[in-house]
Amino acid sequence: MKLVRFYLPGDRPRLGQLAGDRVYDLTASALPAFSSLAALLQASIEAPLAELVSQVDLPSLPSHAYAELDRAPVPDVAYLLPPIDRQEVWAAGVTYAWSREARVREAISKEIYVKVYEAERPELFIKSLPEKVAGPNDWVGIRGDSAWNVPEPELAVVINPALQIVGYTVGNDMSSRDIEGENPLYLPQAKVYRHSCALGPAIAVEDGTFDVTALAIRLDIQRDDAIVYSGETSTSQIHRRLADLAAYLGRYEDFPHGAVLLTGTGIVPEDTFSLQDEDQVIIEIEQVGVLRNAVRRM
Secondary structure, eight states, rough: OOOEEEEETTTTOEEEEEEETEEESSSGGOOOGGGGGGHHHHHTTTOOHHHHHTTTEEESSHHHHHHHHSSOOOOOSEEOOOSSSSOEEEEEESSSHHHHHHHHOOOOHHHHHHHHHHHSSSEEEEEEEEEGGGGSEEEEOOTTTSOOOOEEEEEEEOTOOOOOOOEEEEEEEEEEEHHHHHOOOHHHHOOTTOOOOOOEEEEEEEESSSOOOEEEEEEEEEEETEEEEEEEGGGOSSSHHHHHHHHHHTTTOOOOOOOEEOOOOOOOOTTOOOTTTTTEEEEETTTTTTHHHHHHHH
């Protein structure tokens, strides 16, 4: 089961269920749980998301062709929104061995990345406020003061206010590797800026139907109609349990509207590669979805 947020001209953002090539309007049910994603995550404390959705008579609701929604956001047309409304986006770093090695190569202070990979406490940092997240087919940015920029394809877990993992989506943690490598204290500038985070297109609901510990992740970067980089990994390579990451995130912290946590990357382009203006970033996570974004130098 997959859930999306979408926009209809002249209307407020809506929740829908993606079924094949159709999107069924859950908000049209007028049930309080489907008024927003925050409301749905709150309701999921008492009942699983799949159970809540199954209570709605979907065939009787208005439907919209997915192909019509799956396009770049422009005024006065319907399009998909990022699957987030009031949730903070956080990120976990150095959860894959390859990510540790890449950050050691780029960093002046190399030992800290080895230590955090092996430590009990994970690296966690806030990635984005919800209003700054890019959705499917929207653009992601590369900083004008950075010469070495890469996407970081990541499985993102959707967490309700009780810190339960209720779903998964595709995430892109855009990073300026030269800024981060210069000094670890520059991490917020390397990671947190306008359109530095993309999520979507849908939330794959945690319903026990697939093994989230062994999902294939693929990254393709397209430039001038040619693939200039491809990489693959699997969530089986994550060094930490997802539930443990969620639990650490909730230590001495509250998320009344839920949260989204990026779980780290295992795909890092070679050190000579950097994104360019008008590149296309395509991230696919098995059974979760395909997230496409254009690149824009800011």
